[in-house]
Structures are given as structure tokens and as C-alpha cells.
Amino acid sequence: MRKEVIYSLSSPYREEMKVTAYRFGHGKKAACIVGSIRGNEVQQLYVCSQLIKKLTELEASGAIVSGNEITVIPSVSHHSMNIGKRFWAVDNTDVNRMFPGYDLGETTQRIAAGVFEEVKNYDYGIQFASFYMPGDFIPHVRMMDTGKQSASLASLFGLPYVVIRKPRPIDTTTLNYNWQVWDTNAFSIYTNETDEVDEASARQAVAAVLRFLTRMGILRYHNHSGYIATVIAEEELRQIKTNVGGIYRRLKHPGEEVHMGDVLAEILHPFEGEVLSQIIAPTEGIIFFAHKKPLVTENEVIYKIIRRLHE
Amino acid sequence: MIETVSAMELPVEEHLRIRKHRVLPLHPTGKEKRICVVTGTHGDELEGQFVCYELLRRLKAQPEYVKGIVDVYPALNPLGIDSISRGVPMFDLDMNRIFPGTEEGPMMETLAKHIVDDMAGADMCVDIHASNIFLMEMPQVRINEETAEKLVPYGKMINVDFVWVHSNATVLESTLAYSLNKIGVPTLVVEMGVGMRITKAYGYQLVAGLLNLMKELGIWEGEVEQVKEPIVSSDRAVGYLNAEKAGIFLPMVEIGDMVETGDELGQILNPLTGDVEEVIEAPIAGMVFTRREYPVVYSGSLLGRILGGKEDREEEMA
Incomplete structure (x- = not known):
């Protein structure tokens, strides 16, 4: 060396x-x-x-x-x-x-x-x-x-x-x-x-x-x-965006297989703790990318899924 | 009339809201031309803030002379301006590298799309920048050579000292100006002053230019001042002064000074040893149009630019 x-x-x-x-x-x-x-x-x-x-x-x-x-x-x-x-x-x-x-x-x-x-x-x-x-x-x-x-x-x-x-x-x-x-x-x-x-x-x-x-x-x-x-x-990856801002609770992680309708994440009201939004998988596939920070804005890309791929 | 162009919910009790002030004629016909005056893409560039204020003040003072639609966007990056951050806070993102944006992309790209959509169809856009915290710029319009034929005539109407026609760089295709020009909105990029400061004289100069441009477009019928005939740089050389040594830069020239080749323009000093590390000399004769304001420099730091003569350019091309 x-x-x-x-x-x-x-x-x-x-x-x-x-x-x-x-x-x-x-x-x-x-x-x-x-x-x-x-x-x-x-x-x-x-x-x-x-x-x-x-x-x-x-x-x-x-x-x-x-x-x-x-x-x-x-x-x-x-x-x-x-x-x-x-x-x-x-x-x-x-x-x-x-x-x-x-x-x-x-x-x-x-x-x-x-x-x-x-x-x-x-x-x-x-x-x-x-x-x-x-x-x-x-x-x-x-x-x-x-x-x-x-x-x-x-x-x-x-x-x-x-x-x-x-x-x-x-x-x-x-x-x-x-x-x-x-x-x-x-x-x-x-x-x-x-x-x-x-x-x-x-x-x-x-x-x-x-x-x-x-x-x-x-x-x-x-x-x-x-x-x-x-x-x-990359353009084949299905992007999933938030519809509200708040505290982000990640339920599914990169590499996991998900099915259409699965709850991927929840977004909570930052003061009252109620679930404002459930982020639902629009397709089946493998999670390629997942947002990590505890807060999210509206319209943020929080998941990318490889569509129709199974473990 | 103040309108929201785009709003995104932030995590805790706040929206990122991009707003514009739309000024309409007293008696709209529905056939008016529209100009967009936009600034605040970089949160540390504040010169455009005074321009927005002063322009709106004058339009409001004489509404009878407004004959078109004037859309004023003071802050494309409100979070940046509000927190003294050049980029978009949280993302460490240069907002002028995400245009034209997309609904499919992350939040800021979605916002960029909404901004471009809002400006689409305008007859003219002026995008005001203020260099950065390091450099002072003489009022100038910068035009990509691809659009020079169309834009240089407008650049001559806006009361700047010169119009810099520069070569295309692929990376600049992500700017607001490039994106708007691409969809048929003639867009001039103005650079003037320095970051984190407001140079009032430049503000008045540009407002006079904007009113003149608006008059040429039939959007304003009030009085206008005689505007400057700018130097157009397409056939002139530009000399760059870059530091070779690290240290503290002290300039010896002012913006607008005429210099000769070899003139001493400044020094890079070493505050620990008391030595002069480097003497900065003019590489070409001409007018100083950029000057470094921030003293700490590394090798490579830009210290200034000189607009040379036609003969220098001919020599360069040869």
C-alpha cells in the first residue's frame, strides 16, 4: 500500500x-x-x-x-x-x-x-x-x-x-x-x-x-x-407522497414486501397526536426507499416501491 | 391583490406559502399583457426586496397608468429569506436548480412546478438576483447565448450598465429563467448588488428600468426616466480574478472603475505573519464589474471580473 x-x-x-x-x-x-x-x-x-x-x-x-x-x-x-x-x-x-x-x-x-x-x-x-x-x-x-x-x-x-x-x-x-x-x-x-x-x-x-x-x-x-x-x-419506481404535514410514524421499511392497501406510515397531528393520514400502499411490491426523519411536510416523497416485485 | 401561488403544509402549524401581488389596470379589458417580477429564489439575496416594494409603491401611487397585469413575487424561497439561508432550509437545496419542477417529485419540485405554471403565458419575466454574500455586482442582465437574439433588445430597455451574453451550461438548464424561456416566457436575469444587503441606488436604477420595459410592452403609461444604454458583452472579453493564495483580501478598486492591464487591484494579506501573500493585478484592461466583498479567501476564490474591450475578445477568439 x-x-x-x-x-x-x-x-x-x-x-x-x-x-x-x-x-x-x-x-x-x-x-x-x-x-x-x-x-x-x-x-x-x-x-x-x-x-x-x-x-x-x-x-x-x-x-x-x-x-x-x-x-x-x-x-x-x-x-x-x-x-x-x-x-x-x-x-x-x-x-x-x-x-x-x-x-x-x-x-x-x-x-x-x-x-x-x-x-x-x-x-x-x-x-x-x-x-x-x-x-x-x-x-x-x-x-x-x-x-x-x-x-x-x-x-x-x-x-x-x-x-x-x-x-x-x-x-x-x-x-x-x-x-x-x-x-x-x-x-x-x-x-x-x-x-x-x-x-x-x-x-x-x-x-x-x-x-x-x-x-x-x-x-x-x-x-x-x-x-x-x-x-x-428509476422512473419505474412508484413514488408515494404525503397529503399532510406532521409527525411521521414509519410502519414499513426498505426491503419489506407490501401489498396493495397496506398501511405504510401514519402522519400524526403534531400537538394532538391523532392520526391525520394513513399512507396506503397503492401497489404491491418491495419498498426501495423510505423517508426516515420524524417530521414530514405535505407533498413529500416518503416511499418508493418497486412495483409487482416479490421477495 | 395578494394571491397564494402555492402552499405546502409544514410539519408543525405552518405553511410554506409562496405569494404574489397582482396589480391590475383600473378598467381591465381581458387582453392585457402580463409581466412577472420575481426575486428571492436565494434566501441571502435581498436587493430585489427593495425593488418589489418601490415598484409596487409607484404603481399604487398612479394606478391610472397601469395598463397591463403586473405580478410581483418577492419571495420564491420565503423560508430561506426568513432564516438567512441561501438554499431552501431543511433540504440544503439550491432552489434555482430544480426548475421546471414536477408534480411527481419531492415537495420543492412540486412547488417549482406550481411557480412555473403560474408564470406560464406571461409576456415577460424579470428574475432579480443579488449575487451572493461574497461578490458585489454592477447592475447587469445575464443572457444565455441560446436566447440572445430575442432577449438582448429587452435587456437594453431595463436600465442596467451592461448585458452579459454567456455560453450555455447544461447545469443552468435547471434554472427558473431557462425553464420560462423554454416555454416562451421571455425572461431576463438581473444580477446586481451583493448578498445580505440592499443597495438603494441600484434598486432605484432597476425600478426605472422596469417601468421603461413595461412602457415598451404597453403595461405602463406613466412617465419614465431616460435609461442607460448598456454595454453588450457578447463581443467583449471578460477577465477573471481568482485568488491563488489563501488569506484576507483587500480590494483597491471600486465597482465601475476603469483599469489597465497590470494595475494593482488588491492584495491578499496574512494576518498571522504580517506578509502580503499575493498582489492581485488586472489580467486585462477594462471596467471592474464584479468585486469581492467578503475578505476571507482560499485559492480559487473569485475576487473580481473585468469587462474588457473588443480587441481582447478578438485576441481570445484567435
Whole structure:
């Protein structure tokens, strides 16, 4: 394992921010794994730390196939993470909306450019990402539909689901999108958590990456075959929205099978405790996403269901 | 007449309510043109608040001259303005990246859809922004090159110092202005002043421009001032000043100053060592139209912009 500072940035009052890469093996740029790009992505940081620990052991035992280099960048955002901010510590811009970056541009464009220069040109790019809506997902691999994506490759992670998302204008400045534009096969992996560490899904994510690297001939490692993934298009997910605001009582959780008419959640009057609304499943299927915070507004998307799918 | 454009129930005893003030002619015919004046998408941009007040004050003072429909939306992001938050609180979301919105999406995207629906069919929209807390901007209209042919003539009517025609960026397709232009509502984006402050002189300047624009559209028949002939930047170079060093920036120029290549425009200082970390020099000759107000800078922080001459642009293109 070689540890290398790939980008650094001076700060007026704090220590220099250093983005560190851990490199394993030598040879062609086989796979690059990026962890936390936003300051609240603690789970993503944790997953990378566990992956680096495991890859260090595997490298020592000669498990990296010769001619391959694996790079792991656990954190781009610790300047924000250390002060409890999600976005860039100074101007609140989102580094994951700045790719491919611009080395003569503004600060977060420069950070993105510095990181992208190091992470591009790999065969495979894997990012542990987070979603802007507060809630839990079933662990899955997400890809942008750029015309260059390969769902069959994504299924080799052995996670239960692969989701293909049609990019919107705002997605065109993410790392995942730009990796694909630069001919890297890009995957975003979503585990259950972001702000907190969830051991079980972190282990699942580490195993998924090791499984993928093994199947791509980059690593020699024996682990469970995982799932044969179900591939879904994001627009096929059935969204369920609230009709009132109040205190949210979640009754069904990601991964659970539900039937039409099941009560998924209740929304309570915030002062009187009465049930104002029952959120009813409009279809049968598996819950893919569920809102988590205890309060909800009217018109919020609180569930996404994979229709007509059974356990 | 104050109307609610969209309302969403928040968790505890409150609604997120987007409101507009509609001013109608004294004797409507049903064939009036309509202008939307909108601001407050970013909660830290307040320059438009004074513009809304002053415009409405003048329309109310002389209602007999109102010949069209004037819809004034002071706060697209009321929660943000009320809590000194640029984005939408709770979601950490830039509201100007979710348009045109959708009924199928989360709450804020639904709200965005309602806003666009409400403005659809208008004959003109002016979307007023105030930079951010970091930068002061000279009053200017920004126009995407895709819509320049149609919008530059309107941009010349609105009493700004210059009209900046910029190239298209895919990410900007999620803005309100882009979405409205796409559905046939000509929309001008005005940038002026600085975040968290109100520059009264700029407010009066823009109100004069709005009344002039409304007169051109047949919405206002009252008196208007002579408006400025703005510089149109499509054939001029723009020079960017970005910090290379971290520290405290102290500018040495004012907005509107003319500078020569190599002129000293400011310094980045180190308050711990007492050293000058970097001297900022003008990359091109021209007029300073953006200037950093917030002193703390990192490498990359934008310190200013200069509008150069036609010859610089020709050199750039070559």
C-alpha cells in the first residue's frame, strides 16, 4: 500500500486540506474507489476505511493480480466533515456538482479538477454516494443512463438491485457522470446510511467491491457470490407522497414486501397526536426507499416501491 | 391583490406559502399583457426586496397608468429569506436548480412546478438576483447565448450598465429563467448588488428600468426616466480574478472603475505573519464589474471580473 497526497489546498486559518489516495498493486489503472465527497458522508468514509484495511491485508498476501493498480480515495470533504457541514466549508457549494472541475476556477472547481485528474482514466470507477432526500434505501448500485453504462457489469457487484437513472441537467456535473463521459465504467454504491455508521450495510458494500474486483480479474479473493441483481429504471419506481404535514410514524421499511392497501406510515397531528393520514400502499411490491426523519411536510416523497416485485 | 401561488403544509402549524401581488389596470379589458417580477429564489439575496416594494409603491401611487397585469413575487424561497439561508432550509437545496419542477417529485419540485405554471403565458419575466454574500455586482442582465437574439433588445430597455451574453451550461438548464424561456416566457436575469444587503441606488436604477420595459410592452403609461444604454458583452472579453493564495483580501478598486492591464487591484494579506501573500493585478484592461466583498479567501476564490474591450475578445477568439 502506498499513501499519496493527490491534492492539497491551503486555508487561511486551518491546516492545509490534503486529499489522500491509497494505492494497491502496480500497473494499469484498473479501479478507483472514491468515498466521502460531502461532509456528512460518514458511512461512505467508514466503508472506505474498511476497504483500505482489507485491501492492505490482501495486497500483503499477494491477492492483487499483477499489472493492476487499485486506488482508494476515502475522503475529499474532511474540511467540511470536521466542522459538521455537508457542503464546502466556506461557500456551501457541493464538490459533487463541480466535476470535471476547472483548475483555474473557483475553489470547489479546483478541488474537483484536482481530484478528477487523479481518478480519471481508470477502467472502473466506484463511488460511495449519498442521496439528497433524507431516508433509507435498499443497498444498490446506481448508474447514469449516458448510453455508455453497462447494467450487466453493475450486476457483478452482487448487490440486490441495480438502478438506472436518466441524468437531469444537474447530474451532468457529478463524478459518476463525468467518469462515464471520460470512458470509465462508473458505478455509485448506496448503502443504508449516510450520517451514521451502519456496520451491516458497510460490510455488504466492502464485500460487493471485493466481489466486483475479483470478477473483473483485478483481485484474487473468494467470497460469496451475492445476489443476481434485479435491474430497475428509476422512473419505474412508484413514488408515494404525503397529503399532510406532521409527525411521521414509519410502519414499513426498505426491503419489506407490501401489498396493495397496506398501511405504510401514519402522519400524526403534531400537538394532538391523532392520526391525520394513513399512507396506503397503492401497489404491491418491495419498498426501495423510505423517508426516515420524524417530521414530514405535505407533498413529500416518503416511499418508493418497486412495483409487482416479490421477495 | 395578494394571491397564494402555492402552499405546502409544514410539519408543525405552518405553511410554506409562496405569494404574489397582482396589480391590475383600473378598467381591465381581458387582453392585457402580463409581466412577472420575481426575486428571492436565494434566501441571502435581498436587493430585489427593495425593488418589489418601490415598484409596487409607484404603481399604487398612479394606478391610472397601469395598463397591463403586473405580478410581483418577492419571495420564491420565503423560508430561506426568513432564516438567512441561501438554499431552501431543511433540504440544503439550491432552489434555482430544480426548475421546471414536477408534480411527481419531492415537495420543492412540486412547488417549482406550481411557480412555473403560474408564470406560464406571461409576456415577460424579470428574475432579480443579488449575487451572493461574497461578490458585489454592477447592475447587469445575464443572457444565455441560446436566447440572445430575442432577449438582448429587452435587456437594453431595463436600465442596467451592461448585458452579459454567456455560453450555455447544461447545469443552468435547471434554472427558473431557462425553464420560462423554454416555454416562451421571455425572461431576463438581473444580477446586481451583493448578498445580505440592499443597495438603494441600484434598486432605484432597476425600478426605472422596469417601468421603461413595461412602457415598451404597453403595461405602463406613466412617465419614465431616460435609461442607460448598456454595454453588450457578447463581443467583449471578460477577465477573471481568482485568488491563488489563501488569506484576507483587500480590494483597491471600486465597482465601475476603469483599469489597465497590470494595475494593482488588491492584495491578499496574512494576518498571522504580517506578509502580503499575493498582489492581485488586472489580467486585462477594462471596467471592474464584479468585486469581492467578503475578505476571507482560499485559492480559487473569485475576487473580481473585468469587462474588457473588443480587441481582447478578438485576441481570445484567435
